[in-house]
Amino acid sequence: MTTDDEVLAAAHAVAGEDEDRAGVAMLVALHGGAPGTGTDDDRALAEDLDRAWRVLRAAAPDTTVQDALAALAHLRFRPPGPAAEPSAAPLAAWRPADTGRGDRDAEAARVHDAVLAGRHLRVVNWHNTPASHAAELRRELTWYAERFAPVTEAELHTALDTGRWTDPRPGVVPAFFDGFASAAEVAAPLCEELGLVGWFYPPTEFLDCPAGEQRAFAAEHDLGVLDEDLPGDAPLAMSWDALADLATRHVVCGHSATHASSASVRTPADVDRQVHRPLARLTEVIGRRPAAWAWLGGTPFDPAAPGDAAVAASGVRLWTSNAAVERLHP
Secondary structure, X not given: OOOHHHHHHHHXXXXXXXXXXXXXXXXXXXXXXXXXXXXXXXXXXXXXXXXXXXXXXXHOOOOOHHHHHHHHHHHHOOXXXXXXXOOOOOOOOOOOOOOOHHHHHHHHHHHHHHHHOOOEEEEEEEOXXXXXXXXXXXXXXXXXXXXXXXXXXXXXXXXXXXXOOOOOOOEEEEEEEOOEHHHHHHHHHHHHHHOOOXXXXXXXXXXXXXXXXXXXXXXXXXXXXXXXXXXXXXOOEXXXXXXXXXXXXXXXXXXXXXXXXXXXXXXXXXXXXXXXXXXXXXXXXXXXOOOEEOOOOOOOOOOOOHHHHHHXXXXXXXXXXXXXXXXXXX
């Protein structure tokens, strides 16, 4: 049983992390599949999630169930490390401006029900993984590989179809966002060595950008460039050839053209640039439709949003948000 003080300490630790450097562990719900049958462990996990949500909801009015899931994952599903420094950062990591308390409570209830029924997945999100951090990344990935099973696109759909995983170990998805060269050069080889399957989310125009212009592109589009990255005009983004190569062993997903949010995509021109063209380019390069989609901010699927509707109409089957993986198509 997780205590209130443990929840608050974990939430403060997560809030103080630099997401551009750290692997942020998450527990996410699975929506859109067969009903699952929860175990005693699932019921205990759902009880802890309920407690975490109540504690954070009372402590900070802007929190969402994402914050409770991250705090719970910090306590239960990540390798031990040094004690976190006290942080004054807000506990609410993210909140859409138009998401009221009622909607957030409803989302929390839906996630709780999924966890209770055993429909959940462990995800660890990385952004930049430079060579200077390779030893720490190896330590973290080794810890996950020793305890959790790799998850392919096919295995995730089988679990959604049947409500059961084929491997008795819980699954884990190491997710690498934003198309940095370090994901292909550092993270992917480590995943392969350790038997994990990475899920990669590159913004396509970052890969198109000439190497000498990539730093300016990253600064303009909120891509986290680290001091440890190579100086000068060395490529920050992976190449299309590197993406095609890693797609033979890992999972490639859509992440817009420019690291865009759903809210920024409103006109037909926006939809073409941020959805249609990225999906066409990714499909051309990897030889298949991307497995999933995520926007900047990890917003849940909204069929009324033009960009979201275009992704669904394209046939992309999975939607990745901060709190869930939702299947759009059987």
